[in-house]
Amino acid sequence: MFQATRLLRSTGLLEAVEDRGAEGMTAAEAATKTGLSIYAATVLLECGLSADLVAYDNGKFVITTLGAFIRRDEMTAVNMEFVHEVCYLGMHKLEDALRLGEPAGLRVFGEWKTVYEALAHLPENAKSAWLRFDHFYSDAAFPAASRIVLERQPQTMLDIGCNTGKWASLCLARSPELCATLVDLPGQLEMAMQNLREKGLGDRAVPCPVDVLDPHAELPSGFDAVWMSQFLVCFSEDEVRTILRRARRALRPGGRLWILDTFWDTQRFDAAAYCLINTSPYFTAIANGNSRMYRAEDILALAREEGLELQTTHERLGIYHSLLELAPG
Numbered sequence: 001m002f003q004a005t006r007l008l009r010s011t012g013l014l015e016a017v018e019d020r021g022a023e024g025m026t027a028a029e030a031a032t033k034t035g036l037s038i039y040a041a042t043v044l045l046e047c048g049l050s051a052d053l054v055a056y057d058n059g060k061f062v063i064t065t066l067g068a069f070i071r072r073d074e075m076t077a078v079n080m081e082f083v084h085e086v087c088y089l090g091m092h093k094l095e096d097a098l099r100l101g102e103p104a105g106l107r108v109f110g111e112w113k114t115v116y117e118a119l120a121h122l123p124e125n126a127k128s129a130w131l132r133f134d135h136f137y138s139d140a141a142f143p144a145a146s147r148i149v150l151e152r153q154p155q156t157m158l159d160i161g162c163n164t165g166k167w168a169s170l171c172l173a174r175s176p177e178l179c180a181t182l183v184d185l186p187g188q189l190e191m192a193m194q195n196l197r198e199k200g201l202g203d204r205a206v207p208c209p210v211d212v213l214d215p216h217a218e219l220p221s222g223f224d225a226v227w228m229s230q231f232l233v234c235f236s237e238d239e240v241r242t243i244l245r246r247a248r249r250a251l252r253p254g255g256r257l258w259i260l261d262t263f264w265d266t267q268r269f270d271a272a273a274y275c276l277i278n279t280s281p282y283f284t285a286i287a288n289g290n291s292r293m294y295r296a297e298d299i300l301a302l303a304r305e306e307g308l309e310l311q312t313t314h315e316r317l318g319i320y321h322s323l324l325e326l327a328p329g
């Protein structure tokens with residue numbers, strides 16, 4: 001059903017049917033419009049009928065409300081391409097991954113320990129689907145989150161898991177006094193620094209390659225703000241503990257640790273919690289084999305163990321995010 005739905009959109013069948021409005025379209029007309037055979041158009045449209053994406057009336061297919069959303073909604077398109085390009089083949093190995101605690105499905109792309117090591121080397125379709133998925137969610141939350149973080153006027157910020165540098169770029173552009181140190185794996189840091197240089201912000205950004213999975217790898221210290229966005233979900237609870245321990249040491253006295261993430265227990269809508277919870281098998285089979293989408297309370301309990309106390313929570317940033325502000329207790 002997933003593949004048929006995706007193809008109903010990507011082949012242009014939903015578009016063709018919707019453009020005919022209430023009058024609808026026969027399978028033969030839809031085939032001519034999209035360049036598919038009548039057989040292929042019939043198979044897909046009948047799948048669409050079973051899923052309420054199209055209705056069938058007097059030999060003609062007519063778009064439904066759900067079908068129109070599948071055709072037009074950007075979040076649906078981003079999610080579908082991510083599932084198709086990154087998750088679909090590897091999910092066959094979910095049971096192995098669960099039993100081994102390793103991302104057994106990642107082998108469809110090569111021999112990598114985690115998807116993050118693989119990211120810069122993934123086939124172009126998979127890499128761009130991964131980045132679009134990641135950025136779609138964090139991009140929506142960054143503007144509001146940066147206003148909150150920059151209100152405290154930090155002069156120095158450590159961005160752990162900076163990815164392509166989007167957060168650093170926004171903060172450096174909004175705060176001319178700010179200097180940012182960027183932590184990530186070498187492939188991602190290269191993309192981040194290139195993006196920052198292209199925006200003329202490279203002279204206030206320092207790249208710092210650290211593999212945080214090495215518990216002995218220290219982070220630089222003395223920061224007003226330590227920032228982690230959509231980052232702790234990439235790690236097991238034990239790994240999160242060691243990261244929080246080091247993040248705490250990276251703060252200067254009076255500094256703040258900021259955690260921006262999509263927690264499934266803080267969602268307004270059941271559908272959002274459903275989507276987030278069911279992102280966990282991607283982490284198991286493809287990303288790393290041992291992390292999941294956490295509840296805010298899971299992370300706060302680990303933070304308390306590491307001597308970090310919650311100062312404030314900002315809910316409903318962007319589409320799904322919460323922003324936690326923590327300080328050493």
Ligand SMILES: C[S@@+](CC[C@H](N)C(=O)[O-])C[C@H]1O[C@@H](n2cnc3c(N)ncnc32)[C@H](O)[C@@H]1O
Pocket residue numbers: 116134135138139160161162163164183184185188210211212213228229230231234
């Ligand atoms: C899900 S992405 C989030 C990116 C960005 N912060 C955002 O909010 O869009 C997680 C980031 O953590 C980085 N990361 C994952 N494992 C890492 C590791 N072991 N050491 C350093 N960075 C790592 C990834 O390369 C990736 O850029």
